[in-house]
Amino acid sequence: MAKKSVLIIGNLAREHALGWKLKQSSKVGKIYFAPGNVGTGFIGKNTGIDALDIKSLIQFAKTHDIYLTVAGPDNALAAGVVDAFKKEKMKIFGPTKDAAQIESSKVFSKQLMKEEGIPTATFKKFTDASKAKKYVLKQGLPIVIKASGLALGKGVVIAKTMDEATNIIDDILVKKVFGNAGDEIIIEEFLEGKEISIHAFCDGKTVSMFPVGRDHKAIFEGNRGPNTGGMGTLAPVPGFDTAFLEEIKRTIVLPALNGMKKKGIIFTGCLYPGLILTKHGPKVLEFNSRFGDPEMESYMRILETDIFDILEACADGTLSQLEIKWKKQTACCIVLASDGYPGAYKKGEIINGLEKYDGKNNIVVFHFGTKIENETIVTNGGRVLGITATGKTLDETLDKAYSAIGPHGIHFTGMQYRKDIGRV
Numbered sequence: 001m002a003k004k005s006v007l008i009i010g011n012l013a014r015e016h017a018l019g020w021k022l023k024q025s026s027k028v029g030k031i032y033f034a035p036g037n038v039g040t041g042f043i044g045k046n047t048g049i050d051a052l053d054i055k056s057l058i059q060f061a062k063t064h065d066i067y068l069t070v071a072g073p074d075n076a077l078a079a080g081v082v083d084a085f086k087k088e089k090m091k092i093f094g095p096t097k098d099a100a101q102i103e104s105s106k107v108f109s110k111q112l113m114k115e116e117g118i119p120t121a122t123f124k125k126f127t128d129a130s131k132a133k134k135y136v137l138k139q140g141l142p143i144v145i146k147a148s149g150l151a152l153g154k155g156v157v158i159a160k161t162m163d164e165a166t167n168i169i170d171d172i173l174v175k176k177v178f179g180n181a182g183d184e185i186i187i188e189e190f191l192e193g194k195e196i197s198i199h200a201f202c203d204g205k206t207v208s209m210f211p212v213g214r215d216h217k218a219i220f221e222g223n224r225g226p227n228t229g230g231m232g233t234l235a236p237v238p239g240f241d242t243a244f245l246e247e248i249k250r251t252i253v254l255p256a257l258n259g260m261k262k263k264g265i266i267f268t269g270c271l272y273p274g275l276i277l278t279k280h281g282p283k284v285l286e287f288n289s290r291f292g293d294p295e296m297e298s299y300m301r302i303l304e305t306d307i308f309d310i311l312e313a314c315a316d317g318t319l320s321q322l323e324i325k326w327k328k329q330t331a332c333c334i335v336l337a338s339d340g341y342p343g344a345y346k347k348g349e350i351i352n353g354l355e356k357y358d359g360k361n362n363i364v365v366f367h368f369g370t371k372i373e374n375e376t377i378v379t380n381g382g383r384v385l386g387i388t389a390t391g392k393t394l395d396e397t398l399d400k401a402y403s404a405i406g407p408h409g410i411h412f413t414g415m416q417y418r419k420d421i422g423r424v
């Protein structure tokens with residue numbers, strides 16, 4: 001059988017990890033990335049095409065005999081990249097624009113959860129700032145305020161004072177700091193507990209759950225400080241059995257998919273609810289309509305089944321015919337970030353030690369923001385690299401990953417990373 005060409009849309013370490021896994025498939029030939037990054041350039045070809053330039057993506061797929069396209073970024077899904085490919089009868093993994101609303105509109109998602117009885121924080125939606133403020137006064141603090149639309153992970157504030165609440169309400173609804181993404185806001189109950197990431201492959205009929213993952217979002221150890229795009233992940237998280245996953249599937253994933261079906265929306269791709277484990281049980285913080293980053297960096301290290309087969313089955317609606325297997329191992333990803341991130345940071349620092357871990361010693365390095373300058377790889381973003389390792393135990397896995405970081409391993413000036421990934 002002739003090998004198939006695949007196009008992966010996106011430029012994060014998530015897409016690098018997906019490409020790394022796809023490259024191991026005997027069925028896959030050429031792998032292209034749009035736009036791609038330095039890391040993806042080592043395993044396939046970067047097209048440089050922007051993830052939102054749907055016309056050029058389709059043109060490229062047609063002229064390069066692309067068999068399957070994988071749509072990664074939330075904004076590309078919300079812009080209708082999947083709808084556009086489907087209209088051209090081209091195979092693509094990911095949800096349509098309507099289905100991606102489960103992530104791109106928190107109002108849509110919260111209403112869906114309410115309709116289907118999916119456990120989540122109690123909430124109210126607002127478009128009017130003064131009504132929103134009155135509601136906060138009545139509810140009390142702390143309280144959570146969220147822009148409804150996509151806001152690059154910056155649209156959520158946990159307000160501990162009335163001043164904070166007032167400021168963020170004005171920022172979103174009056175000053176429009178997130179543009180249209182802030183036309184509506186959700187104000188919701190503050191929940192407490194540890195967070196986990198759930199992922200499910202969906203083909204419109206069948207659902208296949210990933211092992212439970214955990215992303216450490218806060219910049220500092222002990223989960224302190226502002227949230228980031230993710231500072232590290234672990235999968236599977238110890239302590240969750242298959243019965244737990246079945247329960248999450250029954251009470252959260254299937255009701256969400258069925259709720260959308262009632263509205264005439266068939267979700268295919270990866271459904272990724274973020275959960276918080278409260279003393280009253282797991283509750284949904286949000287739904288994402290794509291793979292998590294940096295969760296994927298860990299997941300791809302322990303997925304046994306050929307990812308090409310899975311992606312194709314999700315796109316074709318044949319997932320029931322495929323048994324998806326995960327290795328009996330643990331994987332982690334430690335994110336190396338630039339000094340100052342998630343605030344302002346410097347770029348252009350030389351990254352040392354990469355040559356030591358070119359897939360060796362069970363360490364696989366995935367790239368976020370890097371650049372090649374004078375034949376040297378330098379930092380070029382807030383998050384720079386994801387260092388992944390696998391092992392039989394949690395300790396072995398984490399020790400291995402951390403051993404690759406530092407003066408004797410991978411390092412750069414101003415490098416910051418959390419030393420408690422997988423531990424808290």
Ligand SMILES: Nc1ncnc2c1ncn2[C@@H]1O[C@H](COP(=O)(O)OP(=O)(O)O)[C@@H](O)[C@H]1O
Nearest residue numbers: 121144153154155156188189190191274285286
């Ligand atoms: N109701 C809530 N109670 C407590 N913390 C919350 C609540 N909602 C969100 N958070 C925190 O804010 C983070 C981001 O919220 P989320 O709804 O996932 O938005 P997004 O990922 O789109 O920025 C969550 O991972 C969680 O740490």
Ligand SMILES: [Mg+2]
Nearest residue numbers: 274285286288
């Ligand atoms: Mg989130």
